[in-house]
Amino acid sequence: MLTIPFLRDFKEEALKRLNLKNFTNHSLIDEILGLDDERRLVQKENDDTLAAMNQIAxxxxxxFKIGKAQEANVLKEKNAELKEKSRILAEKLELLKEQIQVRLVEIPNAPHLSVPAGRTAADNLIVASSGQMPQLPANALPHWDLISKYDLVDFELGNKVTGAGFPFYKGKGARLQRALINFFLDQAIAAGYQEVQPPLLVNEASAYGTGQLPDKEAQMYTVGLDNLYLIPTAEVPVTNIYRDRILQENELPVKNVAYSNCFRREAGSWGKHVRGLNRLHQFDKVEIVQIAHPDTSYEVLEEMRAHVAQLLDRLELPYRVVKLCGGDMSFASALTYDFEVYSAAQQMWLEVSSVSNFEGFQANRMKLRIKDKNGQIQQAHTLNGSALALPRIVAALLENNQTEEGINIPQVLHQYTGFEKI
RNA sequence: GGAGAGAUGGCAGAGUGGUUGAAUGCGGCGGUCUCGAAAACCGUUGUUCUACUAUCGUGGAACCGGGGGUUCGAAUCCCCCUCUCUCCGCCA
Structure with a gap:
């Protein structure tokens, strides 16, 4: 979340940036600042009362030590009064803090000033594109047909065992997935990321820390009995490693990569744009996460973007990079690049990666900070990106590389798949 | 799941009602010494909120797993929760 000092001291900038996300509830911010003024007054009064009580105690x-019990008893009564006063003030203070907090979490992260204004995906900015658009014959098959033709993924079986959106991967389909996972992990490790294997369930504090709670609760599967959430992305556990921590500046940048299953309820999604592998309730993803100094976080973002681009280049997939407009960005992000690959048989651009700088938005929530070389505490910036999400990559690979003789596997994967053709 | 023990600063570890934000050691930082380093010695060493201050800073409040209670006063006493360890049971 945004901090009160930012809203107070840089109000004009905050409003300008929030406008990019079409957040125009300026009175909410005024309300917060008013409540905070009140909070400071009450806190001052309570602190003074407590100070007096401490003195009397x-x-x-x-x-008592020198045997003047009667004088002591007079003071004790005095303190009883102060205690009651402090009790009321403390209650008031808690209430104010709560009111501030409730309002503060409703404010989205302020976008970077370079973010294009806009409301929908149509307003996004294509900032780069790369790769050869495949020329497929007229009878080319979409990946869901290729999947059945070569028996790579079994949706029916998933329906039976779990439900829609939980497919089984079989044979070469399973092997291809495993190959991609290993390829992505190896590439990230080569780029200096430390591999971690995170838990797939997280507690409430973690879900809150990265911003899934309170507003995106419906997106996550819950384990009610134990009050846990299935992760929608490895970003959640991996970023929360650093919750409640103060990192030394020389520990930066922190670079972690994690492969995990991801679970998303995707309530309200249906229709043919979610066919096949386009949208699933459980899928695999390799996620890169960095924690950076505020001065360099946008350089880090570009570095991560380049990493993702390079993966797609090696997979020989045509893609474009989209800078999301304010209206299409997530609540927590300050700047997001989406990577979309072209899935030639569907003739659709599929989002396969989202690389974002959250600036201090997540860090504030999870009390993650940096101590710089002068001993000053300051905000940390968190970033993450998919590198990459598997199902749509598989979809594009299958569709784009189909031939009469089978599906060609890109060269970089041969050593991982053990086969060159499906 | 059953029984017991415990949770203190970056780490180790004292502290069982009154200047204790907390002894001591280690680590970290600064200094003396040295050509330099080590050793030794000296000093310093958390976080949050807040008032005053141009700044350095000074003062106040809170924090000894979390929450509540007793008391003029709680790291210290009481209650609840969470977690950790040991033993037993179960088990990939």
Missing amino acids: KEVGSL
């Missing part, structure tokens, strides 16, 4: 102690 000390005096009572020394009076």
Whole structure:
């Protein structure tokens, strides 16, 4: 979340940036600042009361020590009054803090000033594109047909065992997935990321820390009995490693990569754009996460973007990079690049990666900070990106590389798949 | 799941009602010494909120797993929760 000092001291900038996300509830911010002014007054009064009480308690102690019990008893009564006063003030203070908090979490992250204004995906900015658009014959098959033709993924079986959106991968389909996972992990490790294997279930504090709670609760599967959430992305556990931590500046940048299953309820999604592998309730993803100094986080973002681009280049997939407009960005992000690959048989661009800088938005929530070389505490910036999400990559690979003789596997994967053709 | 023990600062570890934000050691930082380093010695060493201050800073409040209670006063006493360890059971 945004901090009150930012909203107070850089109000004009905050409003300008929030406008990019079509957040125009300026009165909410005024309300927060008003409540905070009140909070400071009440806190000051309570602190003064407590200080007086502490003073009296000390005096009572020394009076008893020298045997002046009567004088001590007078002071004790005085303290009883102060205690009641402080109790009321403390209650008021808690209430104010709560009111501030409730309002603060409703404010999305302020986008970077370079973010294009806009409301929908149509307003996004294509900032790069790369790769050869495949020329497929007229009878080319979409990946869901290729999947049945070569028996790579079994949706029916998933329906039976679990439900829609939980497919089984079989034979070469399973092997291809495993190959991609290993390829992505190896590439990230080569780029300096440390591999971690995170838990797939997280607690409430973690879901809150990265911003899934409170507003995106419906997106996650819950384990009610134990009050846990299935992760929608490895970003959640991996970023929360650093919750409640103060990192030394020389520990930066922190670079972690994790492969995980991801679970998303995707409530309200249906229709042919979710066919086949386009949208699933459970899927695999390799995620890169960095924690960076505020001065360099946008360089880090570009570095991550380049990493993702390079993966797609090696997979020989045509793609474009989209800078999301304010209206299409997530609540928590300050700047997001989406990577879309062209799935030639569907003739659709499929989002396979989202690379974002959250600036201090997540860090504030999870109390992650940096101590710089002067001993000053400051905000940390968190970033993450898919590198990459598997199902749509598989879809594009199958569709784009289909031939009369079978499906060609890109060269970089041969050593991982053990076969060159399906 | 059953029984017991415990949770203190970056780490180790004292502290069982009164200047204790907390002894001591280690680590970290600064200095003396040295050509330099080590050793030794000296000093320093958390976080959050807040008032005053141009700044350095000074003062106040809170924090000894989390929450509540007793008391003039709680790291210290009481209650609840969470977690960790040991033993037993179960088990990939």
